[in-house]
Amino acid sequence: MFSIEIITMVEWSDSERSTIASVWGKINVDEIGPQALARVLIVYPWTQRYFGAFGNLSSAAAILGNPKVSEHGRTVLNALDKAVKNLGNIKGTYSELSQLHCDKLNVDPDNFRLLADCLTIVVASAFGSALNPAVQATWQKFLSVVVAALSSRYF
Numbered sequence: 417m418f419s420i421e422i423i424t425m426v427e428w429s430d431s432e433r434s435t436i437a438s439v440w441g442k443i444n445v446d447e448i449g450p451q452a453l454a455r456v457l458i459v460y461p462w463t464q465r466y467f468g469a470f471g472n473l474s475s476a477a478a479i480l481g482n483p484k485v486s487e488h489g490r491t492v493l494n495a496l497d498k499a500v501k502n503l504g505n506i507k508g509t510y511s512e513l514s515q516l517h518c519d520k521l522n523v524d525p526d527n528f529r530l531l532a533d534c535l536t537i538v539v540a541s542a543f544g545s546a547l548n549p550a551v552q553a554t555w556q557k558f559l560s561v562v563v564a565a566l567s568s569r570y571f
């Protein structure tokens with residue numbers, strides 16, 4: 417795990433950079449985004465409390481078919497593009513987003529990790545053997561830095 421203190425010093429090797437670019441290049445945001453957010457809402461139902469304005473979240477089928485969940489899933493995943501393009505300064509890249517989630521949306525930062533884990537599961541099921549353990553390790557390092565950056569306003 418990457419603590420808040422060390423994310424400003426995180427280093428990326430050339431191979432990690434190319435792995436992250438390659439995984440990101442293969443992700444279909446329109447499919448993976450909705451699936452990842454729906455999974456968070458289904459697997460960790462307490463996260464539904466933040467999405468009271470999204471309409472029917474009463475069952476797994478309702479969540480999977482909810483267009484607002486799908487749209488927001490795409491929004492969240494599109495925001496990852498900024499991190500992929502700014503690996504050297506993910507903390508700075510997400511400072512406003514961290515402020516929004518902390519001060520305005522009051523999202524418990526533990527939920528960032530839950531979303532990252534659901535995203536990895538959705539990516540793993542879409543990629544199959546392409547997400548081998550070494551690729552997964554780099555992908556999760558990337559997501560850990562994203563999670564720490566989004567949490568930076570909280571601590």
Ligand code: HEM
Binds near residue numbers: 495562
């Ligand atoms: C990788 C993690 C995440 C990223 C990159 C992310 C990104 C975003 C972005 C880009 C927005 C739109 C901001 C705007 O309109 O200016 C947003 C809004 C929001 N996020 Fe997150 N988010 C993440 C995790 C979470 C989690 C885990 C939750 C709650 C469980 C959450 C709850 C919300 C809510 C409630 C909104 C406002 C939605 C609306 O009413 O339209 N986010 N997020």
